[in-house]
Structures are given as C-alpha cells and as structure tokens.
Amino acid sequence: MEELRAEGLCKRFLRGKREVKVLQDASLCLGRGELVFLTGESGSGKTTLLKILAGLLKPDGGRVLVNGRDSTAFTEDECCDLRQRVVSYLPQQLGLLEALTAVQNVALPAMFSGDKAQCKELYSRATALLDRTGALALRDACPAELSGGETKRVLLARALMTAPRFLLADEPTADLDRESAADFLRLFAALRAQGTGVLVVTHDWSQLRAADRVLQLRAGTVRDVTQEIGNSG
Numbered sequence: 001m002e003e004l005r006a007e008g009l010c011k012r013f014l015r016g017k018r019e020v021k022v023l024q025d026a027s028l029c030l031g032r033g034e035l036v037f038l039t040g041e042s043g044s045g046k047t048t049l050l051k052i053l054a055g056l057l058k059p060d061g062g063r064v065l066v067n068g069r070d071s072t073a074f075t076e077d078e079c080c081d082l083r084q085r086v087v088s089y090l091p092q093q094l095g096l097l098e099a100l101t102a103v104q105n106v107a108l109p110a111m112f113s114g115d116k117a118q119c120k121e122l123y124s125r126a127t128a129l130l131d132r133t134g135a136l137a138l139r140d141a142c143p144a145e146l147s148g149g150e151t152k153r154v155l156l157a158r159a160l161m162t163a164p165r166f167l168l169a170d171e172p173t174a175d176l177d178r179e180s181a182a183d184f185l186r187l188f189a190a191l192r193a194q195g196t197g198v199l200v201v202t203h204d205w206s207q208l209r210a211a212d213r214v215l216q217l218r219a220g221t222v223r224d225v226t227q228e229i230g231n232s233g
Ligand SMILES: Nc1ncnc2c1ncn2[C@@H]1O[C@H](COP(=O)(O)OP(=O)(O)O)[C@@H](O)[C@H]1O
Pocket: 013, 014, 015, 020, 022, 040, 041, 042, 043, 044, 045, 046, 047, 048, 049
C-alpha cells in the first residue's frame, strides 16, 4: 500500500543557548485515500513535523518512509523529486511570488518537474485548478491584490499543480470565513475520494468529524485521539 510513514522522529532547535526538543519519538502514518487531521497547541511542532514529512527539513533522529523508502536519507535530487511528485506542502502563510500573477504562481512548480508539457498546457491546468479552488476570477490578479482567503485558494491550487499523492496542509482554514473553510473541507474530501492522502493541521473542532482519524501532537509525540472526539458529543 502506498503510504507516508514517520517513525520515531526527533527534532531539536536551539533557542539562545537552550535546546528545545520539539519532536520526541513522533510517529504517524498517512495512507493514500485517507483524510487525517492533526491538532496540537501553538508551538507544539506541527509545522516542523509537516516539513520533515515533506522533505523540507531533516530530523535529528527517526525516519520517514515513503512507500517503504527512508526519505531522510535521500540525496538533494531525490528530495526534489519527492517534493515535485509525491508530497505537496501547503504552507500556512505567504509563499506567492509577488512578481507573478495567480495563474503564473500556480503553474510554477510544474515547470520544474521535468514535465514536458508546453507552457500553454500548464496554464490551462493551472486555470482549471484555480477554478477547482474557487479562485478562477483571480486568475490574472497579482498577489498584492488578493485577500488572505483568496491567497489561500491560490496556494491550494499551486499545491495541487504537481498532482501530489500526499497533500500536507498547514492550518489551511485558519482565518477563513465559515463558507470558505467549508469549501476547503469539501475539496479535501474530494481529493481523498480520488486517492490522495490528505493531512490537515487544524484547531477547528467542528471540522474534526470529517476526518478518518484525528491525531494530536503533544509533548513531542503523536497520539490518536479519534475515539475521544467521537465520544465528546
Ligand atoms: N528554525 C527554527 N529555529 C528555532 N526554533 C524553531 C525553528 N522552527 C521552529 N522552532 C520552534 O519549534 C517549536 C515548534 O514550532 P512549530 O513547528 O512551528 O509549531 P506549531 O506549528 O505547532 O505552532 C516552536 O517553539 C518554535 O519556536
């Protein structure tokens, strides 16, 4: 089965002279066609965990198995390939290039993926994705003209541009209005139905029931709290 698996991840950062242990033996598994939510207090290490899973950051210990292969031992080229074809990280904020329009920003990652398709085809795919994320009208807008929620729709379209097998979304619905948050959740459910493995960081407890499983990051480790959510009301 295709899966993204973290085993015993450890990550420390230096804060001044003090060492902060952010992840301590953190493990999780995300299968294709699964929608998993990750909660945890601010500063608990959720973003750090997602970046390690996406091959953007190396852990100090533990491994990340991508379909059985340890990505923490990948070369830089292999990491690039992982980010281009397998795992897509949807950042919490920022991330659009100001000099490019929305559709150019969305088409950008595919231009480096070795995809031989012509620019025109990339643009039509980028446009279709903007339509899918509800941002078609913003196609030719510049990032400076976009609201926070609109920026998130463009970022989501961009994260989907390489047709990733796994999508790691870092607080995608934070600061969104109810309607937009519901749009995003519907889209995540549709991606799951198409076989994408989707991991979503969220603090919104009203959303948690939509997930196959709910995980909580606390004191550096990941706990499955699905049962507790189910029993809470
Ligand atoms: N590059 C870094 N250098 C030093 N400390 C960091 C770095 N990245 C994250 N941290 C610290 O690690 C902790 C976890 O951060 P983060 O993963 O962003 O948490 P969360 O996403 O759950 O809010 C925080 O205390 C943060 O300050």
